[in-house]
Amino acid sequence: MRNVPEPNYEYDIQRLVSVYKRGITGILAELNRLDLTDLQRAQILAALKNISDILRGINDESTQWVNEVIPKAISDGIASTIVALGVADTLEQAQKIVKFNRANKALAEAVIADTQSDLLAVTQNIDRRVRATVRQVAAESMRANYAKGINGRKAISRDILTGLREKLGTSVNTGIIDAAGRRWKPEVYVDMLVRTKTMSAHLDATINEAVAREAYYGRISSHGATDACRNYEGKIVKLVPDAPGDYPYIGDLRGGRDIFHPNCKHTVTPTRLPDGI
Ligand SMILES: [Zn+2]
Structure with missing residues (x-):
């Protein structure tokens, strides 16, 4: 990837x-x-x-x-x-x-x-x-x-x-x-x-x-965050809720306090195959 x-x-x-x-x-x-x-x-x-x-x-x-x-x-x-x-x-x-x-x-x-x-x-x-x-x-x-x-x-x-x-x-x-x-x-x-x-x-x-x-997964970017985002750096997420696999759905992470909060710099790099990362 x-x-x-x-x-x-x-x-x-x-x-x-x-x-x-x-x-x-x-x-x-x-x-x-x-x-x-x-x-x-x-x-x-x-x-x-x-x-x-x-x-x-x-x-x-x-x-x-x-x-x-x-x-x-x-x-x-x-x-x-x-x-x-x-x-x-x-x-x-x-x-x-x-x-x-x-x-x-x-x-x-x-x-x-x-x-x-x-x-x-x-x-x-x-x-x-x-x-x-x-x-x-x-x-x-x-x-x-x-x-x-x-x-x-x-x-x-x-x-x-x-x-x-x-x-x-x-x-x-x-x-x-x-x-x-x-x-x-x-x-x-x-x-x-x-x-x-x-x-x-x-x-x-x-x-x-x-x-x-048709790419339904993504990896959360890493820049050495020190806030709650650090627990998510490099993690794989699903981009749609019903994609197969035991990964968190990005929509459930957004809008919370942990990641993708106001002023958050994290992005997602999409991929078709979560295993190929
Ligand atoms: Zn962040």
Whole structure:
């Protein structure tokens, strides 16, 4: 059985993450520019408009990214299967004969739609939190302005200003809460999300192509993992549940905590004969 190089989307992932980082820096700059000692409605509206523009820019770039990188991950999965099964000798040759079969066309469509909507949820979340926090901070700043006369002060106290600034910053930087209730910085969440989506698209494409070529087994890759994945490195799995032989079915391993977890780098090299490995 041949080993094919593990997919690596580091460059693409960093490119997308930097879009979010730049956007968030821009949003923070807009929020920092607000004069909290004398917050005017027009100023708030202008800032929120600029923030919306920044978020729309992020959405446009994410859409392009997903349309380009997800099909590439699927195509890579198909190409590496073609090499693993000996249909082509090199990945370059394999890339030339890659064709998306029906299952892989459907896969591409589903993963693109899914990733788009997950990424859209990130910017929607930032938008909602920033708006709510700006409103809250505006109300607090106004109250503090009324109250300052009571103490004979001329301005809002430094403590209050610092607290309001912090609130604005936090609204952007801890805005994502996942299904398990964990808080994420948006760029860390996006990194995890697209890393997981590209790897899982690659794996699904591999399985689809392998099964279409009547290869029903695969070997899990090895890179010296130290987490729970280490127990699975080099192991043979079934790609379809009813293939003969006493091997775990890959579908039962996925989505669990042990292997093929978020951020997991493991792949599968397909083979027709589990004994021939
Ligand atoms: Zn792993």
